[in-house]
Amino acid sequence: MFLRFSGIFLTNGHTWKQQRRFGMTIIRSLALGKNNLEHQIQTEAQVLTAPPIFTGKPFDPHTSIVHAIANIICAVVFGHCFSSEDESFSKLIKKWDLTFFAFCLTPQLYDAFPWLMHHLPGPHQEVFAYNNFMHRLVMKEVQAHERQNTGDPQDLIDFYLAQITKVSICLSCSPFLENMVQTVVDLLLGGTETTSTTLLWALLYMVQYPEIQEKVQREIEAVLEPSHVISYEDRKKLPYTNAVIHEALRYSNVTSVGVPRQCLRSTTLLGFHIKKGTLVLPNLHSVVYDTEHWATPWKFNPDHFLDLDGNFVNKEAFLPFSAGNTLTLNSPVCCFPAR
Numbered sequence: 001m002f003l004r005f006s007g008i009f010l011t012n013g014h015t016w017k018q019q020r021r022f023g024m025t026i027i028r029s030l031a032l033g034k035n036n037l038e039h040q041i042q043t044e045a046q047v048l049t050a051p052p053i054f055t056g057k058p059f060d061p062h063t064s065i066v067h068a069i070a071n072i073i074c075a076v077v078f079g080h081c082f083s084s085e086d087e088s089f090s091k092l093i094k095k096w097d098l099t100f101f102a103f104c105l106t107p108q109l110y111d112a113f114p115w116l117m118h119h120l121p122g123p124h125q126e127v128f129a130y131n132n133f134m135h136r137l138v139m140k141e142v143q144a145h146e147r148q149n150t151g152d153p154q155d156l157i158d159f160y161l162a163q164i165t166k167v168s169i170c171l172s173c174s175p176f177l178e179n180m181v182q183t184v185v186d187l188l189l190g191g192t193e194t195t196s197t198t199l200l201w202a203l204l205y206m207v208q209y210p211e212i213q214e215k216v217q218r219e220i221e222a223v224l225e226p227s228h229v230i231s232y233e234d235r236k237k238l239p240y241t242n243a244v245i246h247e248a249l250r251y252s253n254v255t256s257v258g259v260p261r262q263c264l265r266s267t268t269l270l271g272f273h274i275k276k277g278t279l280v281l282p283n284l285h286s287v288v289y290d291t292e293h294w295a296t297p298w299k300f301n302p303d304h305f306l307d308l309d310g311n312f313v314n315k316e317a318f319l320p321f322s323a324g325n326t327l328t329l330n331s332p333v334c335c336f337p338a339r
Contacts, residue, residue: 019179026159030076040075042229044068061203062196066093069196070188077184078141079155088137093192131185138184142177156184194254201252202245205300212302216241239312243305249320250288251300258282284319293317 030036048068070093071081082089145157153159160180206213219240224230235242263278274280289297293315294304307313 015179019183022160022163023183025163026156029153029159030156037072037076038232040072042231043075044072044081046229062200065199066192066196069199070192073188073191075155077156077187079145079158091133092137092188134185134188135181138181138188141184142181156187197254198249198252201254202248205248205251209300212244212300216244235312239306239310240302242312243302246305246314246318247300247302250294250304250318253285253288253320255320256283256285258284282319287317287319290317 045068048064067084070089074089075081082092084090142157142161145155145161149158149161153162157180160183164176164180206216219238220230223237224234228234258281260279260281263274263276263280266276267274287293291297294317295301296304305312305315305318
């Protein structure tokens with residue numbers, strides 16, 4: 001099956017609420033652990049930024065960045081990283097681009113001809129195979145976690161299994177197993193692709209705007225010690241660098257349309273009547289390039305996130321990660337009813 005209505009990304013109603021509650025509980029628990037997300041990011045960042053071996057030839061940073069991001073997520077969900085030579089890990093990240101490209105084209109055809117799509121040749125067949133591989137890989141990790149259960153959860157699968165045990169759910173005879181596997185797949189696919197693409201755009205902007213790159217470097221060198229490992233808290237001391245990161249997220253706009261939402265009750269938005277049950281898509285592109293909210297929306301400009309004194313300021317219209325759980329009448333997001 002190409003689209004599995006489990007996990008978090010493609011579910012709604014009770015299943016979505018249940019998985020979201022589980023997910024938020026687990027993420028909060030992971031944030032307090034010794035192998036928390038920030039620690040994993042710092043570890044991979046140090047590997048990624050280690051002095052390179054210069055050959056005098058151009059190189060593509062894509063592979064290195066995807067490896068680093070994927071390993072961060074693997075460490076959080078699986079509790080361990082993979083070496084770049086690991087066959088499963090290489091296969092895991094090798095065809096992400098193809099998967100996302102085909103994902104944009106295949107669902108409409110699959111919805112219309114689900115039985116036919118499994119027999120027709122084309123790139124979607126590779127997506128089917130890749131999807132099955134992803135689920136087998138995660139299922140293998142789940143089974144290994146069950147066998148090695150120490151009672152001291154260290155990663156997302158550990159916490160998920162602990163939560164299932166806590167509420168006395170039979171793992172093998174409930175949809176929780178499929179939901180857990182699909183949630184891990186959602187995190188691997190969604191987190192790796194969007195983060196690595198954003199970082200690649202940020203690198204390109206630094207090359208395109210060397211004066212901005214130089215200001216970032218000067219600020220970091222002036223505020224932090226050379227041996228200091230940058231942490232999330234450092235953003236408060238680095239307003240210009242923080243503004244550049246936010247502007248890279250805004251300007252690259254890697255998720256121009258958010259995930260579908262369902263209208264829970266009939267309402268009117270910007271003069272349009274939307275019936276209960278209508279699917280809506282948050283048009284993030286219209287927000288991050290809105291001339292009412294950004295002085296120069298079509299220009300890479302870190303000043304969008306700085307006040308006159310050079311202090312960092314956030315913006316209500318900064319929505320690079322979709323529009324949350326609900327859409328309100330005050331939201332600057334434009335919604336388009338699904339046909």
